[in-house]
Amino acid sequence: MNDDQTINLLWGIGALVLVVSALTARRVSFGMLVRSFLGWAAVAAIAWVAVVHRYEIESAFIAATERMGLAEQTTDGETVRIRQAPDGHFYASVTLDGTPLRMMVDSGATITAISAETAANAEIDTDDSRFPVMLTTANGTIAAKRGNVDRVTLGAITTHDLGVVVSPAFGDVNVLGMNFLSRLASWRVEGGTLILVPPPPNPSAI
Incomplete structure (x- = not known):
């Protein structure tokens, strides 16, 4: 001891x-x-x-709210709709390499950013051989490591090999950025709802 x-x-x-x-x-x-x-x-x-078992509990809660029609996120065919939260942001239920979590969708973020805890839970490796990325945030400039997520799933939308940045400075905030949104056929906000439309089925396109 x-x-x-x-x-x-x-x-x-x-x-x-x-x-x-x-x-x-x-x-x-x-x-x-x-x-x-x-x-x-x-x-x-x-x-x-x-x-x-917090991730399993969160997944079960999301599934239950969807069945009752109370979910912030719903899927209609292949189109995903996310209701605006009271704080004005849009939060998506996402899985990174099979690990479920809640991510804020931010078109102002160039690249998807995840916390160090999220990277550890999803077993996402970072490239320590490359120089860190310097990012300007509301709290100043921070250094972040580069990484890649093999599989990202948001409702009926799935994409592969998505670049991310990882830093303890993000705290518990995870942000889905433009490098994800730019892979979609379209995305827009209508009446307080974020609408995400996946590209046509094509293995080489997503």
Whole structure:
């Protein structure tokens, strides 16, 4: 056991002792103590499951809202429609190499940008042999690494070998940029809805 693990164990034991002492001082019965412990253990277990399976839960939630007609994103044939969010942006349910996530569609972004966490979860490799890309953002100039996503799926739309930039400076923001939109047959905004039309079926075109 390393030093960090030892410290964490001591903190845990100390916290448990404090809780038990507080309950004892209030003359709480042993049965109540056990029930309280089991209750907190159940809460911790649910939180752990939610974190580990967050992508599967998100996919199930999206599927359920689509069935109820409440989804922000719908597919009509091969055309994808995305309703504008209250903050004025359009958020797409996308999969990158099979990993589902929510991405903001931004025609002002030249290239698709993903966070370092997203790149790790989707197992997207970056090219460390090339100089980083310098990007100008609202928070200043940042350095980002180049990478490629083998397969990007948005509703009925699928494209391959999409270039991306990756940086921890993006935080938890993932942006679908013009290098994706330019591959479509067309895209437009009508009445607060973003409409994405895929190109005709042609393996060499997408």
